[in-house]
Each structure stands twice: as C-alpha cells, then as structure tokens.
Amino acid sequence: MSAQPVSHSVSSPASGGSSLLPFVVLAVCLIIGPSLIYPVFLMKALCFAMFACAFNILLGFTGLLSFGHAAFLGMASYSSAHAAKVWGLTPELAIAFGTLVAMALGTVIGMLTIRSRGIYFANITLAFAQMVFFFCLQAKFTGGEDGIQSVPRGSLFGLISLKSDMAMYVFVAVVFFITFLMIYRIIHSPFGQVLRAVRENEARAISLGYKVEQYKLAAFILSATLTGLAGSIKALVFQLASLTDVTWQMSGEVVLMTLLGGVGTIFGPAVGAFVIVSMENYLAELGSWVLVVQGAIFVLCVMTFRRGIVGTASYYWHKRQQG
Amino acid sequence: MFEILGITSQALFGQLLIGLINGAFYAMLSLGLAVIFGMLNIINFTHGALYMIGAFVAWMLLNYLGVGYWWALVLSPIATGTLGVLIERFMLSRLRDLDHLYGLLLTFGLALIFEGLFRQKFGSSGLPYRPPAELTGGTNLGFMFLPNYRAWVISFSLVVCLGTWYAIEHTRLGSYLRAATENPALVQAFGINVSRMITLTYGFGVGLAALAGVLAAPIYQVNPLMGSNIIIVVFAVVVIGGMGSILGSIITGFALGVAEGLTKVFYPEASSTVIFVIMAIVLLIRPTGLFGRST
Numbered sequence: 083m084s085a086q087p088v089s090h091s092v093s094s095p096a097s098g099g100s101s102l103l104p105f106v107v108l109a110v111c112l113i114i115g116p117s118l119i120y121p122v123f124l125m126k127a128l129c130f131a132m133f134a135c136a137f138n139i140l141l142g143f144t145g146l147l148s149f150g151h152a153a154f155l156g157m158a159s160y161s162s163a164h165a166a167k168v169w170g171l172t173p174e175l176a177i178a179f180g181t182l183v184a185m186a187l188g189t190v191i192g193m194l195t196i197r198s199r200g201i202y203f204a205n206i207t208l209a210f211a212q213m214v215f216f217f218c219l220q221a222k223f224t225g226g227e228d229g230i231q232s233v234p235r236g237s238l239f240g241l242i243s244l245k246s247d248m249a250m251y252v253f254v255a256v257v258f259f260i261t262f263l264m265i266y267r268i269i270h271s272p273f274g275q276v277l278r279a280v281r282e283n284e285a286r287a288i289s290l291g292y293k294v295e296q297y298k299l300a301a302f303i304l305s306a307t308l309t310g311l312a313g314s315i316k317a318l319v320f321q322l323a324s325l326t327d328v329t330w331q332m333s334g335e336v337v338l339m340t341l342l343g344g345v346g347t348i349f350g351p352a353v354g355a356f357v358i359v360s361m362e363n364y365l366a367e368l369g370s371w372v373l374v375v376q377g378a379i380f381v382l383c384v385m386t387f388r389r390g391i392v393g394t395a396s397y398y399w400h401k402r403q404q405g
Numbered sequence: 406m407f408e409i410l411g412i413t414s415q416a417l418f419g420q421l422l423i424g425l426i427n428g429a430f431y432a433m434l435s436l437g438l439a440v441i442f443g444m445l446n447i448i449n450f451t452h453g454a455l456y457m458i459g460a461f462v463a464w465m466l467l468n469y470l471g472v473g474y475w476w477a478l479v480l481s482p483i484a485t486g487t488l489g490v491l492i493e494r495f496m497l498s499r500l501r502d503l504d505h506l507y508g509l510l511l512t513f514g515l516a517l518i519f520e521g522l523f524r525q526k527f528g529s530s531g532l533p534y535r536p537p538a539e540l541t542g543g544t545n546l547g548f549m550f551l552p553n554y555r556a557w558v559i560s561f562s563l564v565v566c567l568g569t570w571y572a573i574e575h576t577r578l579g580s581y582l583r584a585a586t587e588n589p590a591l592v593q594a595f596g597i598n599v600s601r602m603i604t605l606t607y608g609f610g611v612g613l614a615a616l617a618g619v620l621a622a623p624i625y626q627v628n629p630l631m632g633s634n635i636i637i638v639v640f641a642v643v644v645i646g647g648m649g650s651i652l653g654s655i656i657t658g659f660a661l662g663v664a665e666g667l668t669k670v671f672y673p674e675a676s677s678t679v680i681f682v683i684m685a686i687v688l689l690i691r692p693t694g695l696f697g698r699s700t
Contacts, residue, residue, distance in 0.1 A: 147506050209641040213681035373521030380514025
C-alpha cells in the first residue's frame with residue numbers, strides 16, 4: 083500500500099511568489115521580543131526553534147523521519163561546553179567546535195543509516211542516538227549525571243562580553259535569523275528542489291539521474307550540523323550541558339514541535355517550538371502531566387491536525403485567495 | 406569451579422543467567438513487534454508502555470483485588486490486549502491509508518500519555534511484586550544457584566515464543582495471517598475479514614507485551630519507566646534480527662541478551678552499548694538485518 087508522504091499537506095511550501103513580509107514580521111518579533119518576554123525564555127525558544135527548523139530539513143523537505151536528532155543536539159552541547167569551560171575558547175570558537183562535532187557525527191551516522199527508509203530509518207537513527215546517550219552517560223568529560231555545569235559564556239571574539247542576558251539574546255537572535263534565512267535559501271535552491279523531488283517520488287528522482295543517496299546524505303549532514311549549532315548555543319545560554327539533551331525524549335520532542343507547527347512549512351517548526359517550550363514552562367510544576375499533555379498533542383496532531391498550525395493557516399489563506 | 410581470564414565460573418554463569426532472562430524479555434517483546442509490523446507495517450512505539458501496563462495490571466490485581474500471580478498471567482494480557490484492540494480500532498485503523506510514519510508517531514504519543522499517567526499516579530520509584538509461593542527458592546545446580554522463578558521465566562517465555570512461531574508458520578490461521586501480510590486485497594476477496602484480523606493481530610502483539618510485563622514484575626520492580634528503558638534496546642534487537650521475521654526475532658532476542666550478559670562479565674563498561682555496536686556492524690554488512698528480507 084503506497085501512501086501519502088508525511089508532508090503531503092503542503093505540496094508547494096511557499097513556492098514561487100515568496101514574499102518578504104513574513105521575514106520582516108520575524109525580524110520585528112525578534113527585536114521587540116525581549117521587551118515583552120523574559121530573554122532567557124526567548125533564547126530557549128529560539129534554540130529549540132533552530133533545532134526544529136534543522137530537523138524539518140529532513141522530515142519536511144526530504145521526507146526522512148529521524149528519531150535520533152538528540153544525539154547531535156547533545157553531543158554539540160557537550161562539545162561546546164567542554165571547549166568553553168576546559169579549553170577556555172571564546173564563545174564563537176566553542177560554538178564552531180560543537181557544530182563541527184555534530185557535523186562529523188552526522189556524517190558517520192548518516193553514512194550508516196541513509197540507505198534505509200521510512201520506519202527502518204526512524205528506528206535505526208533512534209538506536210544510534212541511544213548509543214550516543216550511553217556514551218555520554220559513561221564518558222569522563224561529560225560529567226555523567228551532573229553534566230557540565232557553570233560553563234562560561236565568555237566574550238564574543240574576545241571583545242564583547244556575553245555575560246548579560248540581553249547581550250546573549252542579541253547574539254542568539256542574530257544567529258537564529260541568519261540560520262533561518264540560510265535554511266530558506268537552501269530549501270529554495272536547486273538542491274532543495276531535488277530534495278523535494280526525492281520526498282515526493284524517490285524512484286522518479288533516481289530515474290531522472292539524480293544520485294538520490296548523496297542528496298539525502300547531504301541533507302542529513304546539513305540537518306545534523308544546524309542541530310549542532312542549536313545545541314552549542316543552548317549550552318552557552320544555559321551555561322549547562324546535560325544528559326537531557328541526548329535522551330530519546332528530546333528526539334521525540336523535536337518531532338512534536340515540527341508536527342504541531344506544520345511539517346514541510348518554513349515557519350511551522352519555529353512556531354511549534356515556541357508553543358511546546360511555553361507549554362513546558364507553564365506546566366513545569368505539574369510534573370508528569372507534561373508528558374501526558376505532550377502525548378495528547380501528538381495524538382491530536384496525528385489524528386486530526388496533520389497540517390499543523392502554519393500548514394493549516396497557509397491552507398486556508400491560499401483557499402481564500404483562490405476564491 | 407574454574408576461572409577464565411580471572412573470572413570465576415560463578416560470576417560467568419550468574420551473568421549468563423541474567424543475560425538469558427533479559428534475552429527472554431527481548432525475545433517476547435521483539436516477537437510482538439515483529440507480528441505487529443508484519444500485519445500493520447508500523448513500529449509499535451507503545452510496546453514498551455504496554456509492557457509496563459501489563460506489569461501494573463498484575464500489581465493492581467494483587468493489591469486492589471487480591472488476585473494472585475497465576476490469574477494475573479492470564480488476565481493481564483487479556484485486559485491489556487483489549488486496550489490494544491481499542492487503540493487499533495479507534496485510532497490506528499484510521500491511519501491505514503496514510504504514510505506509516507503517522508502510525509509510529511501516534512503510538513509514540515500514546516506511549517508518552519501512558520507513561521505520564523502512571524508516573525503521575527505511582528511516582529518513578531519501583532513497586533515490589535513478589536514471585537508466587539510455588540516458585541520461590543531455588544535449585545543448586547552444582548556450578549551455580551538457579552532461582553526457580555528465573556528458570557520458570559526462561560522456559561515459559563521459550564514455550565510462548567515457539568508456540569507463537571508454530572501458530573503463525575504451521576496453522577491455518579497463521580497461513581491466513583501470512584497471506585494477508587503479502588496481499589490483503591486478495592485475502593479479503595476470499596471472504597476473510599482482513600480488517601478484523603489486523604485489529605486482533607495488534608491485540609495479540611500487545612497481549613504478548615503484557616505477558617512479558619507480568620513475567621518481569623517479580624524480577625525487576627514494577628516501575629512506570631520500565632517500558633521506556635527496555636523498548637529502545639528491543640528496537641535495536643529488531644533491527645539486528647531483521648524486521649518482520651518471527652523466528653529471527655526470537656533467536657536474536659535471546660542471543661543479544663546473552664551477548665549483553667557476557668559483555669558485563671568481560672568488559673562491563675560496554676555492556677549498555679554492546680547491542681548498539683552489534684547493530685551498527687550488522688547494518689554495515691547486512692542492511693536488512695540478519696533474518697530480514699530485502700525491502
């Protein structure tokens with residue numbers, strides 16, 4: 083039984099007439115955000131938004147469901163924390179190091195998994211992520227259950243101190259905006275078009291002469307790298323790298339964010355990340371109910387709301403415009 | 406008494422026994438996953454949670470109703486299996502025409518709900534569950550001490566696994582099942598209600614998970630986290646064995662449990678990762694798993 087691909091809901095994500103407006107709105111939100119909301123919370127949401135956008139390159143635009151993205155987030159977060167704390171690197175170098183580690187890990191895991199498809203792919207990436215989890219649990223440099231604590235934020239290029247939350251926020255917001263534009267650019271490049279062709283009909287893409295496996299691998303590595311960027315920054319924001327980032331629940335959470343926001347949409351994952359992070363914030367005192375609510379959102383999204391927030395919005399928007 | 410590489414035979418056989426016990430649970434759980442995967446083409450992420458529920462039903466039967474182990478061994482799989490039937494009937498069946506990844510995501514969400522609910526009610530520390538009086542004590546085999554309950558778990562799960570294998574490969578019902586896996590439309594045309602068969606298959610797989618849960622209750626404590634702790638390892642077992650192979654999942658389940666136990670003896674640091682390392686190696690050599698068919 084062949085079936086609709088996961089991202090069926092948005093057949094042409096922002097195709098053709100892309101407008102500048104959403105990006106302006108995004109920039110304005112980023113600028114006025116900290117005057118309305120606590121900056122640390124905003125930074126957390128932005129890190130997860132970056133994570134979800136990176137993840138969406140795979141799920142939304144290549145049609146691959148990875149259930150092991152926590153491995154990249156966590157390893158990058160440990161690496162950049164280690165680089166900043168033990169080696170005393172400046173933040174940009176620590177982040178670059180963490181990102182590179184995620185990229186390397188992504189290359190290795192990608193080469194091992196990319197030949198598998200669908201459910202197999204999900205399952206195998208999950209197992210590899212779990213391997214990374216046990217490695218982090220036992221390795222010396224990660225500090226086991228304690229993690230790496232009180233990581234110094236340091237000074238950007240050795241000049242600008244990131245100690246205050248506001249300075250850190252500006253840095254995170256700028257990196258987020260650039261990453262977001264970059265992902266948008268990549269998705270709409272010829273490379274992105276091939277990825278979408280792979281998602282829609284892999285056999286046809288092969289018969290058209292594309293080396294599909296290489297494209298998929300490239301998408302995987304790209305996604306892992308940007309996930310690593312999010313993880314590295316997160317470690318500096320919270321001055322902490324811990325096991326939470328490597329658990330399989332984290333891999334599930336990013337799927338949830340993407341699904342809720344809208345698989346295969348540009349803004350969906352960011353919106354989903356915002357909703358989930360704020361939900362966790364408000365429900366934090368309720369303990370295990372967070373799990374129940376997350377699960378319930380999952381079930382609702384899958385059963386009745388497969389387009390996600392942004393997907394649904396753009397569906398009705400286009401419908402109205404067409405008359 | 407003898408020693409290999411400075412390890413006493415007692416330690417060796419002790420770990421071997423633990424490995425076999427773990428292997429028994431891996432085998433039963435991956436068998437259920439394989440059966441479900443064969444019919445529904447989804448990886449049942451709720452499997453771990455349902456295994457946990459199976460153990461909790463046994464615990465609740467004992468503590469709320471005073472119903473003992475032997476009845477729990479029957480009632481808990483039936484109750485949990487019924488829950489599985491409801492899940493299939495009202496949720497999974499509506500996703501049949503969509504990408505199978507949605508099924509995976511749905512079962513993942515359900516797993517979160519179940520785990521969250523039980524953690525909310527029972528906390529995350531374990532609750533004790535005593536083995537039945539008939540199976541307490543143990544036998545001295547000369548080279549090691551074998552607790553009776555563990556011997557029972559290993560032999561009973563072997564019987565269940567091989568029974569399931571026999572039922573699927575060598576009975577009429579099993580042949581319907583295999584035929585429906587290959588070509589549901591054709592089997593439907595022969596007048597067999599494939600839809601109901603899918604539902605019941607799911608219920609059966611869930612029942613197996615619950616049965617494993619009841620068996621596990623006296624060994625590990627009954628704990629809301631017991632499902633998510635084991636399920637990821639079982640996924641790796643399924644990948645190694647090859648998806649959908651019944652006998653393959655049984656053999657790999659036991660073998661990997663033993664491999665894990667032996668690693669604990671000779672190189673304890675690697676004991677939690679060894680299965681994943683084996684998985685990586687198997688994937689490099691045989692991407693479809695040891696017993697899997699190519700897709």
